[in-house]
């Protein structure tokens with residue numbers, strides 16, 4: 001049995017020789033657990049986001065079993081608990097609407113139960129940031145275990161990423177170049193295994209950033225979901241969770257400003273998802289770390305793309321794993337990292353880096369010979385985005401990064417769906433497509449609508465990319481010259497609400513500018529003329545969300561959840577030792 005140098009949180013439940021202690025212990029024994037569960041060894045919660053509505057996380061029961069083995073072997077006692085699970089593809093209107101709900105579920109479960117440490121078992125896009133947000137607020141020792149990338153689909157002899165290639169084939173269908181029978185074959189082949197999307201989409205990006213933040217074991221992120229080494233990692237995570245419980249090393253000691261710099265730098269080096277910007281801002285808010293949106297632009301200006309993985313490159317995460325995984329990537333960018341940052345291993349980044357930066361330079365390059373120069377992501381500001389917007393330059397068309405063109409404005413997703421394929425729509429390849437009412441409050445939930453479709457008549461002319469601007473997000477697997485997260489959003493009066501068809505919009509992603517070339521007087525006049533629409537009625541959780549969600553530049557967290565919170569064992573003893581309910 002592992003001994004702890006400090007008083008375990010679980011001892012407040014189980015150590016007392018009083019009525020509450022009796023009730024807590026007997027509740028455990030009623031579950032079939034022997035005295036071993038309450039004899040003072042560390043209790044490790046396994047926070048499992050498994051469910052049958054999240055295909056990416058379907059293998060988590062086996063992973064939880066492996067964690068359990070590790071916990072028991074190290075002298076702890078494991079207790080698995082469920083949370084809501086957010087299935088990216090099935091959940092409507094968007095999982096982002098429920099990220100904060102899951103974060104609250106995770107936080108309160110960790111705080112309310114006798115866990116001395118937790119293993120956060122997440123994979124599909126929003127599950128990892130939600131668990132990190134909740135665990136950061138609870139500030140109980142925590143370690144993340146992600147599900148690993150799925151085995152790639154093979155279609156017509158080509159390995160597919162789930163999203164990246166799908167967007168391409170959808171355009172092929174719309175342009176009449178792919179017959180429906182072939183599209184049907186693609187549908188059945190697209191998801192051959194459990195695990196998260198196998199390219200550097202949002203899930204792989206978040207798994208990578210967990211390593212960058214120091215919140216998991218080195219090398220854990222890229223091990224494929226179906227590789228036996230993922231279960232081996234899970235066992236070792238269980239072992240380490242017991243160590244964390246004994247040492248009392250908390251997320252607040254790991255999630256420092258330096259850790260966020262490291263994660264952002266890593267995100268830029270792998271060409272990660274723009275969604276990670278919103279999630280990192282939210283996690284930093286929970287950790288009490290000041291992280292302005294412009295920090296992403298600053299770090300981007302010095303960080304090149306050193307990993308050749310889709311959507312910014314050619315390979316899938318599996319190839320990154322075989323070339324050395326995320327530790328090799330971190331070794332490649334070591335001069336840009338704060339290597340003195342502490343990780344959940346109890347060691348610094350420097351202590352855990354490998355000797356060499358990868359085994360295949362066509363997959364993991366180095367800072368001297370990168371795949372793309374710095375500035376793979378830009379934060380743009382101007383009279384159209386006073387509080388900022390982001391564009392993933394590494395997945396955009398280089399010639400469009402500096403562009404002027406007339407706006408074609410869609411008032412909402414419904415408006416866009418009605419008109420974007422209208423043959424009479426006045427649009428050319430030089431137009432700038434604008435979508436509004438797609439932000440955190442306006443949609444609500446800031447869906448991944450930011451990769452607006454290219455109108456079919458332009459696709460037929462061979463147009464493959466256009467400048468697109470919205471207050472929405474974009475799938476991490478997507479690509480194109482898409483300005484996203486415009487803040488403040490149109491629904492709260494952001495300037496996107498004032499743009500009209502034909503206004504010239506000027507984008508200079510390299511200089512960090514986004515402007516509509518309309519005078520201030522004209523914009524003020526339009527603002528005065530804005531129709532006052534009645535606020536849509538929302539009930540329940542959505543009503544809370546719309547009322548309290550912050551804008552994208554602040555991470556879309558709830559305003560009442562930002563900032564450090566008190567550790568649960570700082571609750572007065574009376575909370576634990578008072579009389580027990582239920583009898």
Ligand code: FES
Pocket residue numbers: 056088089123124125162195196197201203
């Ligand atoms: Fe679940 Fe991509 S849809 S990870």
